[in-house]
Amino acid sequence: MTPRILAAGDQALTVELSSEVDEVVNARVIALARSLADDPLPGVEETVPTYRSLLVLYDPGTVRGAALGAALLERLGALDVRAGAARLWHVPVEYGGETALDLEEMARMKEMSPDELIALHGSAEYRVHMIGFAPGFTYLGGLPERLHTPRRATPRQFVAASSIGIGGKQASVNSVAGPSGWRFLGRTPLVPFDPAREEPFLFRAGDRIRFHPVTSAEAARLDAALARGESPVTPEVAA
Amino acid sequence: MSALLKIRRASPMLTVQDRGRRGLLHAGVSGSGPMDPPAFALANALVGNGPEAAGLEFAGFGGTFEVTAPVRIAVTGGEAQLSRDGTALAPWESHDLAPGQVLSVGALKDAVWGYIAVSGGIETPPVLGARATHLRTGLGGHEGRALREGDELPLGETAVGPCLRLRSPLPRATGPIRVVPGPQDDFFDEAAWAAFAGGAFTVSATRDRMATALEGQEIRAAKGHDIVSDGTPLGSVQVPGSGRPIVLMAERQTTGGYPKIATVASADLPRLAQTPSGAALSFTKVSREEAEDAALAARRALALAIDTLAPKGSLQLSSEYLLSVNLIDGVVGPEAAEP
Numbered sequence: 001m002t003p004r005i006l007a008a009g010d011q012a013l014t015v016e017l018s019s020e021v022d023e024v025v026n027a028r029v030i031a032l033a034r035s036l037a038d039d040p041l042p043g044v045e046e047t048v049p050t051y052r053s054l055l056v057l058y059d060p061g062t063v064r065g066a067a068l069g070a071a072l073l074e075r076l077g078a079l080d081v082r083a084g085a086a087r088l089w090h091v092p093v094e095y096g097g098e099t100a101l102d103l104e105e106m107a108r109m110k111e112m113s114p115d116e117l118i119a120l121h122g123s124a125e126y127r128v129h130m131i132g133f134a135p136g137f138t139y140l141g142g143l144p145e146r147l148h149t150p151r152r153a154t155p156r157q158f159v160a161a162s163s164i165g166i167g168g169k170q171a172s173v174n175s176v177a178g179p180s181g182w183r184f185l186g187r188t189p190l191v192p193f194d195p196a197r198e199e200p201f202l203f204r205a206g207d208r209i210r211f212h213p214v215t216s217a218e219a220a221r222l223d224a225a226l227a228r229g230e231s232p233v234t235p236e237v238a239a
Numbered sequence: 240m241s242a243l244l245k246i247r248r249a250s251p252m253l254t255v256q257d258r259g260r261r262g263l264l265h266a267g268v269s270g271s272g273p274m275d276p277p278a279f280a281l282a283n284a285l286v287g288n289g290p291e292a293a294g295l296e297f298a299g300f301g302g303t304f305e306v307t308a309p310v311r312i313a314v315t316g317g318e319a320q321l322s323r324d325g326t327a328l329a330p331w332e333s334h335d336l337a338p339g340q341v342l343s344v345g346a347l348k349d350a351v352w353g354y355i356a357v358s359g360g361i362e363t364p365p366v367l368g369a370r371a372t373h374l375r376t377g378l379g380g381h382e383g384r385a386l387r388e389g390d391e392l393p394l395g396e397t398a399v400g401p402c403l404r405l406r407s408p409l410p411r412a413t414g415p416i417r418v419v420p421g422p423q424d425d426f427f428d429e430a431a432w433a434a435f436a437g438g439a440f441t442v443s444a445t446r447d448r449m450a451t452a453l454e455g456q457e458i459r460a461a462k463g464h465d466i467v468s469d470g471t472p473l474g475s476v477q478v479p480g481s482g483r484p485i486v487l488m489a490e491r492q493t494t495g496g497y498p499k500i501a502t503v504a505s506a507d508l509p510r511l512a513q514t515p516s517g518a519a520l521s522f523t524k525v526s527r528e529e530a531e532d533a534a535l536a537a538r539r540a541l542a543l544a545i546d547t548l549a550p551k552g553s554l555q556l557s558s559e560y561l562l563s564v565n566l567i568d569g570v571v572g573p574e575a576a577e578p
Binding site: 006007008009010011012013014016019020021033045046047048049050051052053054055057060061064065066130131132133134135136137139175176178195200201204205 | 262375420505
């Protein structure tokens with residue numbers, strides 16, 4: 001599909017690369033956002049990378065939408081998608097326990113044991129397609145097809161922060177507590193969003209994530225380390 | 240010890256707001272900020288604050304307040320009923336408030352969202368670069384929540400200055416709310432567009448800082464009511480499966496999965512925010528260029544209103560100044576005697 005500029009009012013426009021979820025498309029979206037951060041176009045105030053499009057906020061006092069749209073298409077044409085290194089996070093997960101709200105039921109639905117389900121969830125490499133909905137909420141692509149699961153008919157009123165979720169084809173690391181209709185397998189001791197931390201957001205679009213099961217004792221040790229202000233998990237930077 | 244604003248009684252929807260969080264939409268952080276930015280900016284200007292200062296936003300009625308140091312206050316947004324120690328005061332101008340006096344901010348007669356600015360500004364700790372409260376995620380403002388009786392808020396240094404008033408009310412457009420089609424206008428066929436741009440709507444009682452729901456003819460998206468989630472700018476008119484459009488406001492989420500038929504022109508968004516529940520409204524299509532022109536005109540009108548604030552009791556406004564901004568065209572009678 002040819003990229004399109006879609007009007008989004010008088011102070012924003014959408015650069016749409018596709019109508020579908022696609023790894024290559026998402027990489028281009030993130031590369032365009034990065035390019036605009038490194039070499040800003042006049043009047044661009046902020047960008048929001050999503051699965052398949054980039055929302056660009058602009059000041060019409062500096063640039064008109066029509067001219068900006070043309071400049072963005074030009075930038076897109078000259079884009080080096082491989083620019084910038086992707087980070088790989090090894091995310092410890094305490095599967096089971098209080099936060100694994102759907103582990104047993106999902107294992108029954110998929111006709112596998114909870115251990116098999118955990119192994120399958122941990123076998124894939126995920127990609128952060130976008131951060132959206134709430135501060136630091138990660139939408140992940142790469143969920144093995146056997147784990148695709150429709151959302152619950154009735155959302156739960158409360159799901160804890162740092163829960164590890166599945167919603168349809170997507171996976172998540174939840175960032176803030178709140179209502180959700182997704183399915184949850186456990187939690188990570190990592191804190192994706194902490195406004196008081198020097199770097200409030202752990203993950204960003206384009207990062208890669210692998211999940212690793214840890215025991216509840218190990219999770220408690222990581223909880224304590226994080227509470228002391230240590231950073232026991234740091235990402236690998238791969239080309 | 241900094242001066243304090245003490246909340247004696249609070250509207251259920253009384254929050255600390257500044258002009259909003261910037262630069263973090265990519266991290267899922269809503270901009271938040273005032274529902275009626277021009278009214279908020281005027282409140283700040285009336286008490287001598289810069290545009291970055293934080294104040295209070297309320298819905299319905301404000302509450303009662305005291306201070307521990309002399310300040311100037313102003314209430315804007317609509318025709319609020321306010322008083323100091325029982326004596327009525329006018330909205331849209333500033334007033335002195337001294338320790339021991341009680342400021343009471345009652346109902347807004349003609350609007351939904353009101354603003355209370357205090358000279359020096361409210362200096363709760365900034366979170367992610369702003370003081371604006373985002374209620375849904377409990378960020379910013381005072382402990383991330385709506386204010387309650389007994390809360391005490393720190394105030395910044397108050398510069399000495401005169402009480403000010405507006406020369407003339409901020410012009411606000413009338414008629415249908417202007418919208419720019421898109422980003423998903425092609426999800427909707429002619430019949431849907433006729434229902435939206437030709438139809439009569441009322442503002443639902445289901446409204447908050449995040450969104451304004453509308454009631455009227457149902458709008459069907461020919462291509463379906465689900466999209467792969469994309470960014471949701473301010474004023475997006477999203478149409479979920481119910482067919483009832485929802486306009487995304489200051490506290491909106493950063494991305495969403497419903498098709499957005501149109502985006503409300505930013506010049507008309509404050510007017511939509513201030514339309515009372517149950518009131519009728521309609522929409523009309525404009526081009527992006529027309530909406531941009533309207534946005535810039537609204538910006539100039541606000542800048543003029545702020546630049547021409549006058550000390551209360553003074554009658555003179557410099558004609559040279561008005562000529563220099565090239566916007567008078569007989570709108571303001573500078574030599575007219577005013578109360």
